[in-house]
Amino acid sequence: MSFVEYGDTIKDGDTAIVFLGHESMFPVKVQHGTVTQTKYGVIRHSTDLIGKKYGSKVTCSKGGWVFILHPTPELWTMNLPHRTQILYSTDISIITMMLELKPGSIVCESGTGSGSLSHALIRTVAPTGHLYTVEFHQQRAEKAREEFREHGVEHLVTVTNQDVCKNGFGVSNIADAVFLDIPSPWEAIGHAKSALKTEGGRICSFSPCIEQVQRTCLAMEEYGFTEINTLEILLRVYNVRTISLQIPDLGKAAEGDSSMGFDSSNPSRQGSPCTNLQQGTVQFKSGVPLREMVGHTGYLTFATKS
Amino acid sequence: AMEGGPGPSPRIREGDCAVLKRGDVFKAVPVLRRRKIIFEKQWFYLDNAIGHIYGTTFEVTSGGNLQPKQEVEETTTETKEAGTDNRNIVDDGKSQKLTHDDIKALKDKGIKGQEIVQQLIENSTTFRDKTEFAQDKYIKKKKKKYEAVITIVKPSTRILSTMYYAREPGKINHLRYDTLAQMLTLGNIRAGNKMIVMETCAGLLLGAVMERMGGYGSIIQMYPGGGPVRAATSCFGFPKPFFDNLHEFPLSKVDSLLSGTFSTETLPSEPEDNTLVEEESNGLTEEKQTSLQEAEEESPTEAAMEINQAEEQETMDINAEDVEFKENKEKENVREKQRKQWERRKKLIETAALLREKNADGLIIASKFHPAPLLLSLLEFVAPSRPFVVYCQYKEPLLECYTKLRERGGVINLKLSETWLRNYQVLPDRSHPKLTMSGGGGYLLSGITVVLDKGKPDSSDSEAMKMEEPSSKRCKVQDVHC
Numbered sequence: 001m002s003f004v005e006y007g008d009t010i011k012d013g014d015t016a017i018v019f020l021g022h023e024s025m026f027p028v029k030v031q032h033g034t035v036t037q038t039k040y041g042v043i044r045h046s047t048d049l050i051g052k053k054y055g056s057k058v059t060c061s062k063g064g065w066v067f068i069l070h071p072t073p074e075l076w077t078m079n080l081p082h083r084t085q086i087l088y089s090t091d092i093s094i095i096t097m098m099l100e101l102k103p104g105s106i107v108c109e110s111g112t113g114s115g116s117l118s119h120a121l122i123r124t125v126a127p128t129g130h131l132y133t134v135e136f137h138q139q140r141a142e143k144a145r146e147e148f149r150e151h152g153v154e155h156l157v158t159v160t161n162q163d164v165c166k167n168g169f170g171v172s173n174i175a176d177a178v179f180l181d182i183p184s185p186w187e188a189i190g191h192a193k194s195a196l197k198t199e200g201g202r203i204c205s206f207s208p209c210i211e212q213v214q215r216t217c218l219a220m221e222e223y224g225f226t227e228i229n230t231l232e233i234l235l236r237v238y239n240v241r242t243i244s245l246q247i248p249d250l251g252k253a254a255e256g257d258s259s260m261g262f263d264s265s266n267p268s269r270q271g272s273p274c275t276n277l278q279q280g281t282v283q284f285k286s287g288v289p290l291r292e293m294v295g296h297t298g299y300l301t302f303a304t305k306s
Numbered sequence: 307a308m309e310g311g312p313g314p315s316p317r318i319r320e321g322d323c324a325v326l327k328r329g330d331v332f333k334a335v336p337v338l339r340r341r342k343i344i345f346e347k348q349w350f351y352l353d354n355a356i357g358h359i360y361g362t363t364f365e366v367t368s369g370g371n372l373q374p375k376q377e378v379e380e381t382t383t384e385t386k387e388a389g390t391d392n393r394n395i396v397d398d399g400k401s402q403k404l405t406h407d408d409i410k411a412l413k414d415k416g417i418k419g420q421e422i423v424q425q426l427i428e429n430s431t432t433f434r435d436k437t438e439f440a441q442d443k444y445i446k447k448k449k450k451k452y453e454a455v456i457t458i459v460k461p462s463t464r465i466l467s468t469m470y471y472a473r474e475p476g477k478i479n480h481l482r483y484d485t486l487a488q489m490l491t492l493g494n495i496r497a498g499n500k501m502i503v504m505e506t507c508a509g510l511l512l513g514a515v516m517e518r519m520g521g522y523g524s525i526i527q528m529y530p531g532g533g534p535v536r537a538a539t540s541c542f543g544f545p546k547p548f549f550d551n552l553h554e555f556p557l558s559k560v561d562s563l564l565s566g567t568f569s570t571e572t573l574p575s576e577p578e579d580n581t582l583v584e585e586e587s588n589g590l591t592e593e594k595q596t597s598l599q600e601a602e603e604e605s606p607t608e609a610a611m612e613i614n615q616a617e618e619q620e621t622m623d624i625n626a627e628d629v630e631f632k633e634n635k636e637k638e639n640v641r642e643k644q645r646k647q648w649e650r651r652k653k654l655i656e657t658a659a660l661l662r663e664k665n666a667d668g669l670i671i672a673s674k675f676h677p678a679p680l681l682l683s684l685l686e687f688v689a690p691s692r693p694f695v696v697y698c699q700y701k702e703p704l705l706e707c708y709t710k711l712r713e714r715g716g717v718i719n720l721k722l723s724e725t726w727l728r729n730y731q732v733l734p735d736r737s738h739p740k741l742t743m744s745g746g747g748g749y750l751l752s753g754i755t756v757v758l759d760k761g762k763p764d765s766s767d768s769e770a771m772k773m774e775e776p777s778s779k780r781c782k783v784q785d786v787h788c
Contacts, residue, residue, distance in 0.1 A: 005498055006667050008689070019718055055690025055756040067718055067756050070691040072494045090725060093491035094484050100462045103497040103520025123496050124518065199316045200361050210737055217732045230730040233484055238701070238722040240708040285705040287722055287749075299730065306361035 001054070002152030003071055003119055004126040010049045010068060015151060017069040017079060018043070027071070027079045029150070040064025071151070073119040083140050086116035087181065087206065090235040091297055096124055098302045099177040099202045103128055108171065108178045108195045110134035110164035110188065112144045117179065122148075122156045131157040132171050132195075134164045164188045169195040180205040185212065186219035193223045193305060200306040208298045216301055225303035232299055238287030247280045318355050318362075318458060323543040325465050327457040329450060332469035334461060334541040342370070348454055355458050366454040368416040375455055389435040403429040419453035426452075439736060461542050463490075463514040470510055470538060471747075478507040478538075480699050481672055482747025484727045486511065489670055490518055492752045493695045497522035499667040500660070502687055504528040504557070504680055506673040509539035515670065516548055524551040526657055526666070528560070528684065530675070553657040560683050563658055665689040672697035677751075678707045682714060688755050690716075695752045704751040716758035724749050 001007040001014045010016055014030045020038060028036050028043075030050060036043045041062030043049065048058050054070040069075060074089050087095075095117070101107060105125045112118055112135035121131050135141040141161040148154045160170045165184060168191030169175070178192040178201070185205040192203050203225065205216050213230055220228050318324060322337045328346045335343055339353050350370040355362070364372035389395075404412075404426060412422050426448050427433050433441060459465060467483035489511070495501065495518040503525055505511040512527055516539070519525065527534050534554050555563075562568035666688045671680050677696045688694060694717075698704050704722055711717050725747065729740040 004496065006689075006692070008665075022719070053690060053757060055692075055754075057757060057759065068691075069754060069756075072693065074491065074494065074693070089491055090488065093487040096491060097467075097483070097487035098464055100464050102517050103522060120491070123494070127497055127522065128520070199359055210732075213730075213732055214734065214737060218734070228732075230732045232728045232730065234726040234728070236724045236726065238724070240705055240720075240722055285702075285709065287701050287705055301732070304361065306359075 001070060003073060003076070004123055004153055004156065006070060008053060010052050010054060012050055013150075015071050015076075016049065016054070017071055017075045019067040019069050023078075025069075025075070025079055027076070038064070038066060040066060073123045076119050076151075077116045080114055080116060082114050083143060084111075084113040086114045088116070088235075088294075088297065089120075090233055091206070091300065092117055092120045094231075094233050095179060095204050095206075095300065096120065098300070099179065099204055101125060101129075101177060105129045105176045106132070106174050108132045108134070108169040108175045108192070110169065110180060111136065111182055112141060112159060113181065114140075115144045115147055117181070118144065118148075118157065119151070119153075121179070122153045126153070126156050129156070132160065132169055132175070133157060134160045134162060134169055136161070136163045164191060167191075171195055173198050176201045178203045183212075184215075186215040189216065189219040189223050189225075193225070196305045200304065203303050203305065205301045206298045207301070208296070210299065213299045213301055220301070220303045225305055227304040228301065229303070230299050230301045232296070234293075234295070236293060237290055239290065241286055241288050242283060243286050243288075244281040244283045247282060316359050316460075318352075318358050318360060320356055323461055323541050324352075324355075324360070325459045325461050325469065325541075327459050327465075328455070330472075332465055332472070334466065334469060345456065348456075350456075352458075358458070360458060360460040363455055363457045365418075366456065372456075386438075387434045388438040388441055390437060392435075392437070392440070395432055395435055401430055401432040402426065403431065413452075419449070419455075422452045423448045463517050463542075466538060466541055467510060467514065470508070471744075474508075478510050479672060479674055479697070480746065480748055481507055481511070481697055482725075482727065482744055484725050485697065485747045485750065486514055488723075488725055488750055489672070489695045489697060490514055492693060492750065493668050493670045494693050495519065495668070495670070499523045500665065501525045502528065502661075502666045502669045502684055504669075504671045504673055504684060506530065506535070506675070507538070509534070509536035511670065511672050512536065512552075513539040513542045513544075516544055516552070517542060521545070521548045521551075523667075524553065524660070526553045526555055526660060528555050528557050528680075530557045530673075553653070553660060555654070555657045555661060557680075559654075559658075563661060564683060564686055568658060661687045666692070668692050669694040671695070677703050678710050681707055682710060685716070685755065690755050690757045692755050693752065694755065695750055697748055697750055699746075699748045701749045704749050707751050711753070714758075716756060717753045718756050720751065720753040722749065722751050 010030055012032050016028055016030055017025050018028055019025045030045050032046050034045045038060055041060035043060055056068055057065050058068055059065045077089055101124045107121050112133040118133055138161050141159050145159045148157050165187035172194050175195045178195055180188055207213050217228055320337055324337050326333045326345050333345050337352050342349055348366055350366045354372040363375045365375045367373055467486050470478045471482050495515050497520050503512050503515055559568055664687050669684050669688050671677055677698050681696055708720055731740055
């Protein structure tokens with residue numbers, strides 16, 4: 001396996017995702033002789049994982065079972081160890097499309113953070129593109145390098161440990177796109193412009209606060225970027241539920257009149273409505289919004305260098 | 307120097323498919339010499355644009371020629387006079403001293419839009435009393451109307467999906483561009499995949515998938531009727547090799563493929579020929595219907611359609627020329643037809659073999675059909691531990707898909723979702739969300755395939771129970787290394 005190529009079977013050294021149930025999963029590094037504890041019991045890597053097909057059901061020691069999944073940037077985003085606040089797949093998807101990324105694209109990113117976006121970018125630009133990612137925090141930069149190695153994508157990414165606002169991306173006139181997720185992106189717009197190809201490219205900046213966006217937009221305009229556009233994307237997730245609603249008893253006047261305005265799923269209602277104290281119900285499927293949802297991640301400002 | 311690169315040239319070339327942009331309005335057109343283009347109430351020729359870099363902004367001159375726009379000179383009105391509020395501004399309809407005829411005369415004289423705007427400002431009695439912001443807004447509005455500038459940009463999923471959503475949402479089942487972006491990410495679309503695509507979005511989704519795969523890997527497009535519609539796909543201007551591993555398979559043969567009755571032996575030449583001919587004619591009528599619809603929708607100027615028209619014209623010309631050689635031509639036609647049918651059948655058999663391997667790396671569906679039967683059948687061709695994404699303009703069919711998939715088993719991490727998109731105006735002291743936002747961009751059902759447990763229907767039931775657990779019951783796990 002690698003994060004940029006599907007494999008059929010689980011191999012020693014792979015990063016796999018153990019899926020226990022709805023939104024309950026975690027990554028494991030597959031290693032001979034290692035065991036992993038789950039609430040369903042122990043998974044022995046040598047016998048339970050290595051050589052098995054991705055997507056298989058694995059029975060744990062207590063008789064419970066889990067699924068073992070092939071890693072993808074999206075699964076990684078849901079399960080990676082957080083070193084910083086991360087970008088999630090909803091924002092990542094619009095960033096990728098609006099930056100016009102595809103195989104062969106050269107992308108600059110800062111900061112690397114926990115590498116959530118980095119993995120998605122690498123996936124999209126592989127096998128001929130490259131990611132230049134800049135992280136000013138030395139430990140985070142090192143950790144990111146280590147993860148890229150483990151995930152078999154180190155040849156597609158260069159991690160530089162420096163301050164992007166002071167020193168830029170370490171490359172010039174080669175990028176098709178630049179992405180910024182730093183506290184003061186307006187200080188990096190000039191560096192972003194010089195990292196982009198002379199014939200042009202796209203830029204995106206992610207900021208949680210509108211004041212950051214305003215300063216960034218002004219800086220973009222100053223540096224001659226065009227098509228400056230700020231947007232926000234929100235994900236609404238629905239739970240699929242079967243709902244039953246009670247039919248109110250209006251004390252039907254005409255006895256024996258069983259004609260209803262709508263279908264009742266309770267056939268016992270058809271009898272004598274007046275004496276039937278048990279209320280009937282109507283059942284239907286509904287997509288119910290979650291009780292609480294993410295209302296704001298950040299504003300995304302896009303622009304073009306031309 | 308640009309030739310060897312992976313993408314198309316950054317320069318506009320004859321025969322390219324380009325996108326015209328004015329403000330937020332896009333239009334895809336083929337770049338042809340001596341071809342009159344009408345866009346946003348302006349007409350011009352693209353001849354002069356050839357050779358320029360994509361992204362160049364042009365001014366339209368009086369003869370319909372394009373001229374690269376000079377660097378924007380700051381059109382600051384020297385006397386920065388402005389009011390503070392509008393308490394004394396009365397709308398008497400007489401603030402503009404220039405009449406309609408005056409403005410028309412200026413335009414007819416070939417005066418630059420920039421100058422017309424300046425004259426409008428000078429002849430507006432209320433301009434100086436307007437607040438600075440209102441002046442700004444006034445200038446912007448007039449510029450938009452009188453300054454004839456267009457930018458020529460290279461087509462991309464970003465541009466074409468925004469263009470289609472704005473111009474012809476009906477043709478792409480109202481698939482909004484942010485929803486399309488979700489599909490590409492949730493489906494883990496990337497180079498090297500073997501993808502199954504089922505769409506009736508004019509080929510836009512197919513094009514988006516092709517762009518993300520960059521010519522690596524393979525795509526099997528499932529199509530209804532006589533053939534796949536790829537009007538939008540052709541707007542992308544993909545290099546030829548991108549089509550080498552693009553396969554197509556008729557939906558009407560899926561059941562026979564799954565039941566095992568589809569085979570080379572069950573493809574007798576006679577009846578198969580008939581169906582092919584029939585299918586082809588169906589395809590034609592479908593095409594005609596689309597163009598009719600296009601005419602009704604008052605936006606009949608898609609690049610693909612123009613190309614179609616050009617092709618039609620060509621065939622007509624050829625027919626006229628060859629009247630004398632009619633007999634020879636007919637024989638040739640028959641032979642050509644047979645050759646085409648033979649090739650088509652060969653391709654069909656190849657594609658069937660690819661599907662039979664049942665090891666696709668993903669399935670992506672966005673069509674006008676009910677998604678449940680598509681999903682239940684086409685998932686059979688997908689390998690375990692691979693993502694799938696289904697788009698539907700409406701939520702209810704996806705609720706049904708969800709239930710049916712639970713019954714079937716073999717899928718996990720099912721998620722029904724929708725995205726909302728909000729655009730912002732960001733200006734000093736005037737930042738706020740844009741007035742209007744899209745009401746609906748459709749819904750997605752996504753998930754991951756797993757090895758299907760055969761003969762254990764109970765387990766899928768308990769699986770379903772487990773899935774419906776609220777997420778608050780998250781379990782804590784830990785790795786133990788020894």
